[in-house]
Structures are given as structure tokens and as C-alpha cells.
Amino acid sequence: MKQYIIRRSSYSLLSLFLLSLTIFFFVRVTGDPATLLVEPGASAADIAAIHQRFGLDKPLWTQYGLFVWSLFQGDLGQSFYYQTPVFELYLDRLPNSLLLAFVAMSLSLLIGIPAGIMASVQVGRFWDGFGKLFTLLGQSLPSFLVGLVLILVFSVYLGWLPSSGAGTPLHLIMPAFALGWYFAASHMRLTRSSMLEVLGSEYIKLARLKGLPQSMIIAKHAFKNALIPVLTLAGINVVVMVNVAVVVETVFAWPGIGRLLYEGITFRDFPIVQGVVIMGGGMIVIVNLVIDILYAIIDPRIRLES
Amino acid sequence: MTGAPLLELDKLSTHYVSAQGSRVVRAVDEVTLSIHAGETLGIVGESGSGKSTLALTILRVLPPAARIVSGRMMFEGEDLVTKSDEEMRHVRGKRIAMILQDPMASLNPLFTIGDQVSEPIRVHEGESRAKAWTRARELLKAVRIPSPETRLTQYPHEMSGGMRQRIVGAIGIACEPRLLIADEPTTSLDLTIQAQYLKLLGDLQKAHGLALIFITHNLGIVAKMCDQLAVMYAGRVVESGPVSQIFNRPAHPYTRALLNSIPVMGDPDKRLTAIDGQPPDMSTMPPGCSFAPRCTSVMPRCREAEPPPFVVGEGRISRCWLAEPATGGAELRVAGGVA
Numbered sequence: 001m002k003q004y005i006i007r008r009s010s011y012s013l014l015s016l017f018l019l020s021l022t023i024f025f026f027v028r029v030t031g032d033p034a035t036l037l038v039e040p041g042a043s044a045a046d047i048a049a050i051h052q053r054f055g056l057d058k059p060l061w062t063q064y065g066l067f068v069w070s071l072f073q074g075d076l077g078q079s080f081y082y083q084t085p086v087f088e089l090y091l092d093r094l095p096n097s098l099l100l101a102f103v104a105m106s107l108s109l110l111i112g113i114p115a116g117i118m119a120s121v122q123v124g125r126f127w128d129g130f131g132k133l134f135t136l137l138g139q140s141l142p143s144f145l146v147g148l149v150l151i152l153v154f155s156v157y158l159g160w161l162p163s164s165g166a167g168t169p170l171h172l173i174m175p176a177f178a179l180g181w182y183f184a185a186s187h188m189r190l191t192r193s194s195m196l197e198v199l200g201s202e203y204i205k206l207a208r209l210k211g212l213p214q215s216m217i218i219a220k221h222a223f224k225n226a227l228i229p230v231l232t233l234a235g236i237n238v239v240v241m242v243n244v245a246v247v248v249e250t251v252f253a254w255p256g257i258g259r260l261l262y263e264g265i266t267f268r269d270f271p272i273v274q275g276v277v278i279m280g281g282g283m284i285v286i287v288n289l290v291i292d293i294l295y296a297i298i299d300p301r302i303r304l305e306s
Numbered sequence: 307m308t309g310a311p312l313l314e315l316d317k318l319s320t321h322y323v324s325a326q327g328s329r330v331v332r333a334v335d336e337v338t339l340s341i342h343a344g345e346t347l348g349i350v351g352e353s354g355s356g357k358s359t360l361a362l363t364i365l366r367v368l369p370p371a372a373r374i375v376s377g378r379m380m381f382e383g384e385d386l387v388t389k390s391d392e393e394m395r396h397v398r399g400k401r402i403a404m405i406l407q408d409p410m411a412s413l414n415p416l417f418t419i420g421d422q423v424s425e426p427i428r429v430h431e432g433e434s435r436a437k438a439w440t441r442a443r444e445l446l447k448a449v450r451i452p453s454p455e456t457r458l459t460q461y462p463h464e465m466s467g468g469m470r471q472r473i474v475g476a477i478g479i480a481c482e483p484r485l486l487i488a489d490e491p492t493t494s495l496d497l498t499i500q501a502q503y504l505k506l507l508g509d510l511q512k513a514h515g516l517a518l519i520f521i522t523h524n525l526g527i528v529a530k531m532c533d534q535l536a537v538m539y540a541g542r543v544v545e546s547g548p549v550s551q552i553f554n555r556p557a558h559p560y561t562r563a564l565l566n567s568i569p570v571m572g573d574p575d576k577r578l579t580a581i582d583g584q585p586p587d588m589s590t591m592p593p594g595c596s597f598a599p600r601c602t603s604v605m606p607r608c609r610e611a612e613p614p615p616f617v618v619g620e621g622r623i624s625r626c627w628l629a630e631p632a633t634g635g636a637e638l639r640v641a642g643g644v645a
């Protein structure tokens with residue numbers, strides 16, 4: 001078991017290392033940040049001065065080394081543009097991202113779980129087919145498209161909801177829906193398959209044999225068991241949501257982490273981009289690691305495998 | 307036994323139909339059987355012969371792929387085949403109860419024992435939670451669970467396999483059904499626990515005067531527990547009648563083979579595997595007698611036409627051409643052997 005944890009942890013570290021390498025060089029391909037930080041028509045000397053100030057004049061490998069070195073010390077660096085530590089900016093935006101993820105998750109569960117149950121009870125019939133269509137749409141329509149359609153309908157035509165920004169609960173509805181959309185489909189699918197598995201179990205057969213009403217069999221005996229994997233997935237997905245909301249936050253100008261990343265990219269603010277990506281990658285890697293370890297504790301077959 | 311039977315199955319057939327309708331498994335095929343109040347009927351047969359499907363058909367708790375395609379099930383004067391789902395619900399757990407083959411998986415892991423044992427009482431008799439729990443405690447006592455009070459508030463994973471099996475038994479008798487169907491576990495528990503469980507079933511039957519259908523692989527248990535016996539092969543009851551008569555003079559070659567395969571020391575865990583050949587693939591049944599490929603007395607006509615049930619004695623039936631009355635029962639066996 002100890003060996004397994006060590007092995008899994010080293011894989012995690014390796015993937016984080018590869019991520020840091022990729023993002024470091026990738027962000028530098030986007031261009032020179034100095035050109036965006038100086039006045040138009042600034043001299044070569046001014047630009048050189050900025051390079052020097054941010055350490056951009058050093059060889060790439062030295063820059064990378066410094067970046068990783070500060071990471072190990074828990075330092076994500078300073079934003080070029082805001083002139084404040086990236087971590088502070090990150091913490092500033094985190095509550096907004098969490099709020100959005102929380103509401104989007106609630107929406108996706110509110111839609112996904114009942115739809116999944118309907119589909120499982122009606123397997124092969126109308127609601128199941130409807131659910132399949134919904135899953136297909138949910139997983140194939142990109143969230144920016146959903147976002148734009150929402151803005152078009154509810155802001156432009158109907159004028160019910162603000163199209164961008166934050167501050168009131170009304171601002172939250174459309175981005176949460178656009179973000180929760182994809183996840184609703186995946187929660188529906190898992191609820192359906194999990195329900196089907198439970199409905200085929202011996203204890204459901206016994207519940208039938210007892211003469212319990214169908215509603216009680218579904219709502220009491222099957223639902224509670226089927227919910228366990230769905231809630232596990234939802235827990236993971238909250239973390240995922242916080243980190244994949246870039247597009248939705250940009251479309252709706254929601255001031256979260258995704259929006260911060262977007263700003264970082266447009267301003268070529270390397271430390272912001274690197275910091276946000278590393279934080280996101282780190283969170284996802286840790287969640288995966290914890291899940292793998294928990295599964296290994298539950299299932300001895302995984303533990304013993306080589 | 308005299309008087310009308312408690313349950314009478316008449317040419318009952320249940321088929322599993324695959325999603326495309328291309329594959330049909332005749333898991334229960336024209337089964338005719340009856341059981342009287344207070345009687346014990348043993349059903350034996352190899353794995354896959356349709357025993358569990360027959361039991362689930364009686365309660366109409368079948369998987370979606372299964373259809374009752376024909377026949378009647380007269381229970382206390384009513385045909386269970388034609389009852390509505392809601393009417394059937396009031397039969398299940400109340401008038402007919404069943405103990406499933408897998409007692410380990412039969413209890414819901416997320417609810418307490420007390421909740422699960424008291425459930426049928428609350429649903430069928432409208433008892434309050436408190437009263438139903440009191441009765442659940444009595445039931446646990448009846449199935450000899452030590453310290454029932456604390457067990458009520460525990461969860462299934464806190465119990466041993468033998469204990470869970472008893473609890474499932476307690477659920478079975480919770481509403482004092484007229485008929486209890488017990489499907490014997492295939493993955494057997496500890497032998498002494500198994501013996502205790504069988505004794506418990508027998509005691510419960512005597513105490514409550516219920517009819518018992520006992521499904522097993524084990525003829526030794528049948529000899530000990532049952533009054534009547536039905537032998538199933540490939541979905542059909544190939545022989546049925548009083549246990550003592552069948553044991554003394556089996557009429558069907560399959561029954562004979564089964565009896566010969568009983569181990570001398572009566573190992574209660576022994577499976578019916580000692581017969582040469584494989585059970586048939588039930589989705590592609592050849593014409594004629596389904597036992598023909600393995601039968602030592604097989605005749606040419608066995609492969610052409612399927613033998614109907616012949617009466618071979620008081621309350622006895624055999625589905626074998628050897629039992630055809632026109633040629634005379636007893637001698638035929640010799641003749642058949644020669645042919």
C-alpha cells in the first residue's frame with residue numbers, strides 16, 4: 001500500500017512537472033509582454049529596462065529554473081500588470097469561482113439526478129430517449145455557444161437577465177446554467193447507469209418480493225444507493241468546474257479565476273497564466289490522487305496489482 | 307393430502323426473450339404442479355434448469371426480459387397470472403413470501419435491520435413504526451438471533467452470513483404468509499450453519515402451518531425435509547410425486563441418474579454434477595426429449611417426439627416415453643434398455 005501511494009504520488013509530481021514546463025514555454029510563444037506594458041513608440045531602451053525588471057532578459061532555462069524554485073517556496077510570482085503577488089489575485093477571485101461552481105453544480109444535480117432516475121425507470125422508452133438526446137446535446141454543445149444563445153434570448157430579446165458582470169443573484173443565473181449544462185448531462189448519465197445497476201440488485205428484488213409499492217422501491221431503496229457514485233463524481237466536478245470555467249467566465253465577464261486567466265493571456269502576464277494553470281493542475285492532480293488512494297483502500301485488487 | 311391445493315400451477319410457461327426477440331429461452335416450460343397447505347415441496351434440478359425462474363414467476367417478480375407466456379397459477383382460488391400489478395403487490399410478502407438464493411446480497415446495505423424487517427409489516431398491515439419494530443424484534447427472536455434488541459439498529463455489514471440468512475428468513479415470515487418459497491443458496495455457507503438454517507425452516511413451517519417450496523440441488527435435503535418432489539430438467543418438470551415413492555422407484559431416467567449421484571456419506575454440499583454430459587442450451591432445443599443426449603435408455607422415438615406427462619401412480623407424473631401406459635410401465639424399462 002505504501003509503495004502504491006509512493007508510486008502514484010511520483011506520477012502526480014511528474015505530471016505537474018510536465019504541466020509547468022508546457023505552460024512556461026507555451027505562454028512565451030504568445031509574444032513579448034513588454035510591448036504591451038510600454039507606451040506606444042517607446043524606445044528599445046525602455047523595453048530592455050522592462051525585460052530586465054521582470055527577469056525576461058535572462059536565458060529561458062534560467063527563467064524556468066527560477067519559476068520552479070519559487071514554486072517550491074510557495075511563491076507564484078508577481079503579476080507584471082497589477083504589480084501584486086499572483087497568489088493574492090488568485091485568492092481575490094477564488095470566492096467568485098467557488099460561488100459560480102457551487103450554483104452550477106446545484107443546477108446540474110437538480111437537472112441531472114431526476115432526469116437520470118426517469119431514464120432508468122423508463123429504460124428504452126420515452127424519457128430514456130429524451131435523456132439520451134439531452135446527454136448528446138449537453139456533451140457536444142460547447143459552453144460558449146450555450147452562453148451566447150442564453151445571452152441572445154434572455155438579455156437581448158427578453159431583457160430579463162444582465163448579460164455580464166457580477167453583484168446580484170440575477171448575474172449568476174446564466175453563467176451557472178452555461179457551466180452546469182455539460183455537467184448535468186454527465187450527472188444524468190451516471191445517475192441512470194447507477195440506478196440501473198442498483199435496480200438489478202438482489203436487495204431490490206427482495207424489496208419487490210416484500211410487496212413494497214414501486215414508488216417506495218425507487219425513492220427509498222434504489223435512490224439512496226444509486227446516489228453514492230453520483231455524489232462522488234459531483235465532489236470531483238466542483239473542483240473541475242472551478243478550473244474549467246474560463247470560457248463561461250469570459251463570455252459573461254464573471255470575475256473568477258477563469259476570467260483572471262483570460263486577462264493574463266491577453267496582457268501576456270506570464271506569472272498570472274502560469275500561476276492559475278499550475279494551481280488548477282495541482283488541484284485536479286491532488287483530487288485524482290486522493291480518489292485513487294481511496295479506491296485502493298476500498299478495493300484490495302487495485303492495491304495488489306504489481 | 308386431501309382438499310383443494312393451496313397453489314396449483316397449470317401448464318405454466320415463462321420465457322426469457324432477448325432484446326431483438328431473436329433468442330428465446332424457455333426457462334419454465336408447461337409446468338404443472340400443486341402444493342397443499344402445510345406441505346413441503348422440494349424442487350431439484352441442475353443449475354440453469356429454471357428453478358429460480360419458476361419461483362419468481364409465482365410471485366411475478368421477473369426480470370424485464372421474462373414473460374409469462376401461458377398457463378394459470380391458482381392460489382387460494384384466484385389466478386395469479388391475471389391479477390393486476392397492484393393486486394399482486396398485496397400477495398407478495400403478505401400471502402406468499404420468498405427467500406432469495408443470495409442472502410448476502412438480499413439486504414439493503416444502507417438501512418438498518420429493524421427497518422428492513424419491519425417494512426412488510428408496516429406496508430401490509432399499516433402498523434406504526436414502533437409496533438412494527440416490536441414485532442421485528444420478536445421475529446429476530448423466532449429465527450434465533452441473539453440479542454435482537456441491539457441487532458435491530460445495526461446494518462447488514464455488521465452481521466455474519468448465517469445471521470443475514472436468518473434475517474432474510476425473518477422477513478419472509480414477517481406477515482405470516484400461507485406459502486414460503488426458499489431458494490437454497492448456491493454459494494453455500496458453513497455446513498453447520500446451513501444445517502441449523504434448514505432445521506429452522508422446518509420448525510417455522512410447523513409452528514406457522516405454512517406450505518413450503520424448497521429449491522435445492524441436494525437430494526439428501528429433500529429426503530429429510532420434503533413430502534413432495536418435483537425434478538426439473540431444461541425448464542420442465544420431468545418427474546413429480548411423493549418423495550418416498552420417487553426415492554424408492556424413480557420413473558424418469560434423469561431422476562434415477564440424480565439418485566445414483568447422491569454421495570454415500572450424504573455430504574450436504576454435494577452438487578448434482580455426477581451425470582455425464584452437459585445440460586442443453588435452452589435457446590436452441592432440438593425436437594424430442596430434452597434429456598435424450600444424456601439418457602442411457604434413449605430410444606429412436608425419443609429424438610422425434612417430446613414425451614407428454616404420463617401418470618405413473620397416485621399423484622405421480624413422468625415425462626418419459628418409457629412411462630407410456632399403452633406398452634405397460636414396468637416392463638417397458640427393460641424393453642427401453644434393449645431398444
Ligand SMILES: Nc1ncnc2c1ncn2[C@@H]1O[C@H](COP(=O)(O)OP(=O)(O)OP(=O)(O)O)[C@@H](O)[C@H]1O
Binds near residue numbers: 323
Ligand atoms: N435475466 C435473464 N435473462 C435471460 N435468461 C435468463 C435470465 N435469468 C435466467 N436466465 C436463463 O434461464 C434459465 C433458468 O435460469 P434459473 O436461474 O431459473 O435456473 P436455476 O435452476 O435457478 O439455476 P441455479 O440452480 O443455478 O440457481 C437459464 O438457462 C438461464 O440462463
Ligand code: SF4
Binds near residue numbers: 558595598601603613
Ligand atoms: S423420453 Fe427417452 S430420452 Fe427422454 S428420458 Fe425417456 S427414455 Fe430417456
Ligand SMILES: [Mg+2]
Binds near residue numbers: 357358359407489
Ligand atoms: Mg436459481
